[in-house]
Amino acid sequence: MLRTSSRSSLHPLCALIAGLALLGTPPLFAQEHGVVSSEIAVSSREAALDLELQGGRRLEITFRDGQVRIDGEPAGTYTAGDALDRSWRELLGRAVSLDNGPLAEALVAWAPPADLPAAATELAARLDTALEAAATAQAANLPAVTPTGGVTLEGGDALRRLLRDAARLPGLAAALEELELDRLRLYDDDVTIPADEVVESTVVIVDGDLDVYGTVRSDVLAIDGNVRLHEGARIEGDVRLVDGQLDRQGGQLLGSVRDIEADVERVVRESEVERRIEEAVRRSAGRRDAFSPFRYIGEGIAGIIHALAMFAVFALLGSGVVFFARDKLETVADTARHVTGRAAGVGLAGLFLLVPAFILGIIVLVVSLVGIPLLLVWIPLFPLAAFAACVLGYLGVAHGIGEYVASHRFEGLEWLRRSNSYYYMLTGLGALLAAFVAAQAVSIGGPWFGVLKGLLIALGVFATMAAVVIGLGAVILSRGGTSREFVGRDAAGLSDMEPGLADVESSNA
Amino acid sequence: MRSPRTAAIVASLLLACAPVSNAQSWRTVTKVRHLAAEDQLDVNVRYGAGVFRLRAAEAGVLYRMRLRYDEDVVEPLAELNGNDLELGIRGSGRMRGWHKEGAGELELELVRGIPVDLNLEIGATRSIIDLGGLSLTALDVSAGASESTISVSEPNPVRLSDARFQVGAVSFRAEGLQNLNAERIELKAGVGEVTLDFSGQPQEETTVDVEMGLGSLTLRFPRGVGVRIIKNTFLASFDSEGLLKQGDAYLSPDWESAPRRVTVQVKAALGSIDVQWVP
Numbered sequence: 177m178l179r180t181s182s183r184s185s186l187h188p189l190c191a192l193i194a195g196l197a198l199l200g201t202p203p204l205f206a207q208e209h210g211v212v213s214s215e216i217a218v219s220s221r222e223a224a225l226d227l228e229l230q231g232g233r234r235l236e237i238t239f240r241d242g243q244v245r246i247d248g249e250p251a252g253t254y255t256a257g258d259a260l261d262r263s264w265r266e267l268l269g270r271a272v273s274l275d276n277g278p279l280a281e282a283l284v285a286w287a288p289p290a291d292l293p294a295a296a297t298e299l300a301a302r303l304d305t306a307l308e309a310a311a312t313a314q315a316a317n318l319p320a321v322t323p324t325g326g327v328t329l330e331g332g333d334a335l336r337r338l339l340r341d342a343a344r345l346p347g348l349a350a351a352l353e354e355l356e357l358d359r360l361r362l363y364d365d366d367v368t369i370p371a372d373e374v375v376e377s378t379v380v381i382v383d384g385d386l387d388v389y390g391t392v393r394s395d396v397l398a399i400d401g402n403v404r405l406h407e408g409a410r411i412e413g414d415v416r417l418v419d420g421q422l423d424r425q426g427g428q429l430l431g432s433v434r435d436i437e438a439d440v441e442r443v444v445r446e447s448e449v450e451r452r453i454e455e456a457v458r459r460s461a462g463r464r465d466a467f468s469p470f471r472y473i474g475e476g477i478a479g480i481i482h483a484l485a486m487f488a489v490f491a492l493l494g495s496g497v498v499f500f501a502r503d504k505l506e507t508v509a510d511t512a513r514h515v516t517g518r519a520a521g522v523g524l525a526g527l528f529l530l531v532p533a534f535i536l537g538i539i540v541l542v543v544s545l546v547g548i549p550l551l552l553v554w555i556p557l558f559p560l561a562a563f564a565a566c567v568l569g570y571l572g573v574a575h576g577i578g579e580y581v582a583s584h585r586f587e588g589l590e591w592l593r594r595s596n597s598y599y600y601m602l603t604g605l606g607a608l609l610a611a612f613v614a615a616q617a618v619s620i621g622g623p624w625f626g627v628l629k630g631l632l633i634a635l636g637v638f639a640t641m642a643a644v645v646i647g648l649g650a651v652i653l654s655r656g657g658t659s660r661e662f663v664g665r666d667a668a669g670l671s672d673m674e675p676g677l678a679d680v681e682s683s684n685a
Numbered sequence: 686m687r688s689p690r691t692a693a694i695v696a697s698l699l700l701a702c703a704p705v706s707n708a709q710s711w712r713t714v715t716k717v718r719h720l721a722a723e724d725q726l727d728v729n730v731r732y733g734a735g736v737f738r739l740r741a742a743e744a745g746v747l748y749r750m751r752l753r754y755d756e757d758v759v760e761p762l763a764e765l766n767g768n769d770l771e772l773g774i775r776g777s778g779r780m781r782g783w784h785k786e787g788a789g790e791l792e793l794e795l796v797r798g799i800p801v802d803l804n805l806e807i808g809a810t811r812s813i814i815d816l817g818g819l820s821l822t823a824l825d826v827s828a829g830a831s832e833s834t835i836s837v838s839e840p841n842p843v844r845l846s847d848a849r850f851q852v853g854a855v856s857f858r859a860e861g862l863q864n865l866n867a868e869r870i871e872l873k874a875g876v877g878e879v880t881l882d883f884s885g886q887p888q889e890e891t892t893v894d895v896e897m898g899l900g901s902l903t904l905r906f907p908r909g910v911g912v913r914i915i916k917n918t919f920l921a922s923f924d925s926e927g928l929l930k931q932g933d934a935y936l937s938p939d940w941e942s943a944p945r946r947v948t949v950q951v952k953a954a955l956g957s958i959d960v961q962w963v964p
Contacts, residue, residue, distance in 0.1 A: 212719060219712035219756065272715045272751075 211279055216272050223265045227310060235310040237303060239264055244299060246306050252299030259289045260296050264303070283307040366401075371408055378413070388427065395431065405429060472622050479616030487609050494571045494601035502597055504657025508572030509579065509600075512650035515662045520642070523569065523649030534558050568657070569647020570640075574604030581607065608643055611636030712756040716763045718747040723768060725800045725822075731762065731773035733808040735789030741818025741839075742794035748772060749794040759789075773806075795819055800843055807831060816841070817864065824848040824865070832856045837864035840886040847871065852879070861885040863910075863947075868892070876900050883910065884963060887945035897921075897953040904949060905961045911943025912936070914951060914960070921953040926960050 215226040224238040238245045239261060244252045254261050267286045271279055286307055288300030361377045365384040369375060373390035380397045388396075388409040395413035396403055398420045405411065407426030414431035415422050422433050497505050512519050537554055541547035578600025615632035618625040653662050726747075730739070735753075742749050750772055752761050759774040772793060795801065802823040805814070810831045816824070817838030824845060826835070833855060845867040850859070855877040862870060864885030870893045872881065879897065882905040895902060906912050914935045916923060928935035940946065951958060 212721065213717060215714060215716045217712060217714040219710060221710070222712065 214271070214279060216268050218265065218268060218272075223261070223268055225268060225271070229310060233310070235306060237306065244303075246302065251302055252296070254296065254299070258296070259292055260300055263289045263300075283310065369409075473620050476616050476618075476620030479619060480613055483609055483612040483616055486612070487605055490571070490574070490605050490609075491602055493567065494574060494605060495598060497568065497571055498575075498597045498601055501657070504654075505568070505572055505575055506597070507654045507657040507660055507663065508568060508647065508650045509576035510660070510663040511654040512569070512573050512646050513576040513580065515650075515653065516646060518662070519646045519649030519653055521649065522652050523645035523647065526648050526652050527645065530562050534562075565651045565656070566644050566648050569649070569651045570608075570643050571601065571605075571647070572650055572657070573643040573647040574608055575600050577604035577607050578602070579604075608639050609636070611639060710756045711753060713751070713753045714761050716748070716750045716752075716761065718763075718765065720745050720747045720796055720799070723747060723796070723799060725768050726770055726796060727768055727802045727804075728770045728772065728795060729804045729806070730793065731771070731775070731806045732791050732810060733759070733774060735791065735810055737790075737807050737810045737812040738792045738814070739805070739812075740794055740815040741797040744798065746794065747796045751790075751792040753790040755789065807833070817861070821845050821848075821865070824867075826850045826852075828852045828855060828857065833858070835859045837861035837885060840864045841866040844868065850874075852877065855879075858882070862893075863887050863891065863907075863945075869894070872896070874898065874900065874902075879903070880905065882963075883907065883947055889945060891947045893947060893949040895949060895951045895953075897951070897956060899954060899956055901957045901959070902951065902953065903959045903961060905963050906937075906947065908962050908964060909939075909943070909945070910937075911940040911946035912960075913940055913946070913948045915948070916951040916953070916958065918951065918953045918958070922957045924957070924959045927962055928960060 211227055212230055213228040215224075217224045217226075222238065222240040224240065225236070227235040229235065234247065236245070236247050239254060242253050242255065243250060244254055263286075267282065271282050274282055284307065286304065288297070288304055292300055361375065361379050363379070363381045363384060363386075366387075367379075367381055367384060368387040369379075369390045369392065371389040375390070375392045376394065378394040378397070379386065379392055380399075381401050381403075382399045384401045386396065386398055386401065386403045387406065388404065388411060389406045391410045391412070393412045395416065396411055397416045397418075399418040400420060402421045402423055403415055403417070404423040404425060405427035409427035410430070411428070412430045414434060415429060416434045416436050418436045422429075537558060538551060541551050541554060575597065581603050582600060611632045615629045615636065618632065619629045651657065654660065728748075747765075748763070748770065750761070750763055752774065754761065754774055759776055762771055762773045762775045764771045773791065774789075795803070797818045798820060800820050800822045803816075803819070803821055804823075804825045806827045808829040808831070810828070810833075812828060812831055812833040812835075814826075814833070814835045815838050816835065817840075819841065820843045821841050822843055822845060824847070826833075826849065828851070831852070833852065835850075835858070837859075838861060841864060843866065845865055846869070848865050848867040848870045850857070850870075850872045852873070853875045855874065857874060857877060858880040859872075860880075860882040862881060862883045862885060866886075866888060868891070870891065872879070872894070873896045875898045877900045879895075879900060880903040881893070881895070883891075884905070884907050887907075887910055904914070912928065914925070914928065915933055916935070917933075923935075925935045928937055937943070
């Protein structure tokens with residue numbers, strides 16, 4: 177016979193556990209299937225809950241654009257961000273991850289915030305009533321139930337009270353998780369299980385200590401109390417502790433010991449971390465999604481500066497080539513201008529043959545044995561020479577374009593007509609890079625110009641590639657700018673200029 | 686205006702400022718429906734763009750859908766008619782101005798424990814799909830230009846007659862394919878990088894048809910499974926690691942005696958085919 181100090185009323189937490197035990201037993205609690213479907217919608221303008229309940233009943237509560245509606249009917253007004261709105265959104269935030277039973281619990285447990293102004297109090301009370309009526313509609317018709325242990329619960333009101341209490345005890349659900357609740361003994365005082373006693377049920381003790389001398393075939397849950405396992409005692413299930421300790425003074429525990437409080441704290445901590453991460457991600461995504469004209473302006477200007485920097489580098493390089501090797505540059509430019517197609521073909525072939533030629537050169541040098549020392553020169557210098565040829569070709573084409581622009585009457589570009597090689601170089605480079613600058617300029621206009629920007633960049637890439645291919649071909653045909661075989665000394669390039677310009681060209685030469 | 690040029694500049698500036706007044710309206714909806722009398726389900730999921738996640742729901746839930754979307758452009762789709770379930774998004778007919786769909790998100794959980802015919806139509810998305818826990822009797826996946834990962838973390842408890850995957854320009858990875866419990870798997874891929882991993886609970890006989898346009902195909906087999914690859918390729922390299930050529934087919938050495946066998950027929954135009962063995 178169990179020895180326990182008797183009280184006239186059961187500990188409230190004990191009753192709560194009994195209630196939750198009932199909730200966890202599907203045949204006894206119709207609310208398990210009370211909510212058929214739920215829809216929760218949240219946006220900056222709206223926070224809405226739509227429940228479909230068993231029997232075809234619905235509950236729809238909408239906070240949208242300052243108006244609160246219950247089942248489609250205006251119920252009152254709110255201001256975005258006020259206490260009621262915040263509380264409602266907080267409830268939906270919790271409800272979004274809850275299923276049937278826990279969802280009903282959360283809805284019933286919701287209470288209007290205390291600091292509401294008078295005007296909102298009535299609206300909040302209507303919401304509270306609507307939520308409770310919906311969530312407890314099924315439970316109200318339950319028959320009275322007497323679980324093992326002498327706890328009696330009658331009617332939906334008792335359950336409602338218990339559910340409200342449940343919301344105030346985070347971790348109790350975790351403590352009851354996977355416990356055998358069909359057979360339950362509840363105690364709210366010190367209890368002793370004598371040596372000759374065999375308890376088949378799950379033992380739950382609240383606010384009291386449990387002394388075990390006999391046998392418990394199921395689990396033990398102690399809340400705000402200790403479990404003492406004496407010599408000869410035996411617990412075949414787990415011992416779960418909430419703010420309590422297991423004192424082993426001998427005896428046998430076949431299951432494990434779980435500190436539910438620590439588990440709950442860990443879960444709460446993890447949930448908090450997850451919530452913060454999600455919030456940070458959401459904020460970050462929000463920032464990324466938000467349209468900002470300044471972002472496009474900033475990116476566009478940065479792009480223009482980048483393109484102009486490229487222009488400056490090439491201009492410096494081109495000026496150096498003009499200064500030190502103008503004859504060769506002009507020969508390359510003339511070759512590119514006068515046998516453009518041929519230069520393009522040769523350049524394309526040259527690009528394709530660069531790598532095989534490089535490898536072939538290595539093989540030949542290796543096979544010849546005597547050429548092996550030359551590998552030290554061939555391996556670094558060949559790529560360098562190829563790169564220099566491409567750059568010289570590109571600059572030669574730029575020079576040629578500059579000459580072409582100067583020799584024609586383009587409206588607005590008259591100031592370029594009387595020029596020298598330096599101006600030709602700058603003009604040509606400007607023409608080749610103009611598409612890149614234009615692409616960045618149009619990107620300032622925003623995302624609508626994305627296609628145009630893409631086209632301009634493609635145009636710029638094409639122009640650059642064409643200049644490199646034709647230029648490389650011209651470099652090859654002119655033997656690095658030393659042969660005017662494909663141009664002739666008095667090239668048409670000069671003859672199609674205006675007389676004055678031809679004079680300038682001649683003087684430059 | 687002083688000149689047409691000035692007018693054009695002013696118009697451009699006005700245009701640039703337009704989206705400030707045309708901001709997107711992001712809305713998050715969570716829909717949950719509980720299992721009632723349904724004993725079989727035909728599920729169609731349509732999702733155009735954004736991130737898509739799918740997995741099995743916990744017991745008792747028919748579906749759980751969390752959708753983040755621009756309510757000016759699309760609206761949620763969740764309709765149950767008898768055994769037909771439609772989920773995803775559909776056009777709201779209110780689209781206006783520039784729109785970026787990429788930030789949308791759909792997280793979907795589907796019922797476990799009852800037979801499901803699943804049809805997924807997913808557009809330009811990133812998809813993370815775990816079919817483990819679902820009882821699939823048919824599977825049809827169409828993915829557009831996307832990065833998709835499909836895993837089958839638990840064995841399908843019912844026999845699946847056909848599993849079809851049609852993917853466009855993608856990075857497509859399917860893991861645990863033997864867990865699908867499928868008689869036949871069909872994959873049609875356009876351009877991209879495709880990995881098929883045949884780990885999982887081995888089936889007696891599985892036939893896989895792969896058609897690829899341009900890209901790389903990696904086939905991963907667990908050791909102990911008999912493998913036969915029949916390839917019909919144009920300009921595709923084939924790394925037949927651990928396979929022996931026999932006629933038009935490449936066989937694993939234990940093909941004849943293997944209790945579990947996979948036959949893969951590959952048609953590929955350009956690209957590469959790699960075979961990898963996993964423990």
